[in-house]
Amino acid sequence: MVDTKPWTAALDRAGYSITEPRRAVAEMVAERDSHFTAPELVLEAKRRRLGVGRATVFRALEVFEELGLVERLDLPSGEHAYVVCEPAHHHHVVCQRCGRGTDVEDCGIEDVARQIEAQTGYLVDSHRVELFGLCPECRAS
Amino acid sequence: MVDTKPWTAALDRAGYSITEPRRAVAEMVAERDSHFTAPELVLEAKRRRLGVGRATVFRALEVFEELGLVERLDLPSGEHAYVVCEPAHHHHVVCQRCGRGTDVEDCGIEDVARQIEAQTGYLVDSHRVELFGLCPECRAS
DNA sequence: ATTTTTGCAAACCTTTTGCATGGAA
DNA sequence: TTCCATGCAAAAGGTTTGCAAAAAT
Numbered sequence: 607m608v609d610t611k612p613w614t615a616a617l618d619r620a621g622y623s624i625t626e627p628r629r630a631v632a633e634m635v636a637e638r639d640s641h642f643t644a645p646e647l648v649l650e651a652k653r654r655r656l657g658v659g660r661a662t663v664f665r666a667l668e669v670f671e672e673l674g675l676v677e678r679l680d681l682p683s684g685e686h687a688y689v690v691c692e693p694a695h696h697h698h699v700v701c702q703r704c705g706r707g708t709d710v711e712d713c714g715i716e717d718v719a720r721q722i723e724a725q726t727g728y729l730v731d732s733h734r735v736e737l738f739g740l741c742p743e744c745r746a747s
Numbered sequence: 748m749v750d751t752k753p754w755t756a757a758l759d760r761a762g763y764s765i766t767e768p769r770r771a772v773a774e775m776v777a778e779r780d781s782h783f784t785a786p787e788l789v790l791e792a793k794r795r796r797l798g799v800g801r802a803t804v805f806r807a808l809e810v811f812e813e814l815g816l817v818e819r820l821d822l823p824s825g826e827h828a829y830v831v832c833e834p835a836h837h838h839h840v841v842c843q844r845c846g847r848g849t850d851v852e853d854c855g856i857e858d859v860a861r862q863i864e865a866q867t868g869y870l871v872d873s874h875r876v877e878l879f880g881l882c883p884e885c886r887a888s
Numbered sequence: 889a890t891t892t893t894t895g896c897a898a899a900c901c902t903t904t905t906g907c908a909t910g911g912a913a
Numbered sequence: 914t915t916c917c918a919t920g921c922a923a924a925a926g927g928t929t930t931g932c933a934a935a936a937a938t
Contacts, residue, residue: 623892623937645927659895664928680821682873686927699869708867714859719878721854727883728840728849732823734877737860742868764912764917786902800920805903827902 610636616673627658631666635676640705641687679736701741710737751777757814768799772807776817781846782828820877842882849882 613632614624634647644664651658670676676688689707697710719730754773755765775788792799811817817829830848838851860871
């Protein structure tokens, strides 16, 4: 469970209003412990009668992503999903069984990028790494 | 420009019929030198009056991907794109200016994955790495 | 009072599917 | 001739947008 206080603080710091709908989206997101999609949140908002509309969910996620509170990732299926993340970290491992994700600290990717630059002549300035596998728990069972 | 003969050969080998529409899609794809999306091909087919329908383009790309002739990748924008690729290689660097892509040979990612396993306890069994930057030509200008 | 944000509904895009027809093996 | 592949049109999702009303600063 993630505390949503940092979320409202981040909104405030960035000059965004702290509104009830945004708080509601933050809470739905914080309660999740694995990746989720925008339409899933829309569904949940409707089910729980939070009075939060589709557009608002999309717009809130957009803001949260900009603030580095969530990261958008692409599942192997091609679906667009989001995961909660600590600001500053930029990669995730996602469990294929339970969907839970974990942040990955710097792990040598920079070296890989440099090697690729040497190999291809490209100047690499951004990369996206997504890893999929089994989390410790699912691995055990 | 990519030769399409290997494509029909691959279709044949895998037990798929070699049809005019599939050949047409293969050709459109082969003529491209940077990434492309399915709707772009649909558009082109319509413009060139190839008589190839939307569904067929999608279905052909699905087959080509299965055969390893193209790879689906997700651009930073979230768009689903495809690139032509040599079978067996699995990563790409994509130029953000001109969109051209290049295959990347093994480059130490396995080491990274192993390091992440140690760090997180996950068993990593697949990964997706996409790099973005400037190709040598765009870099020069 | 002014500026943001929201909800709704409609528009837009991408992708998938059902099904009768046509083409490949 | 038997089966696979196609085209079309319709359906199904996902995402964005316009705009008047409501809330935030």
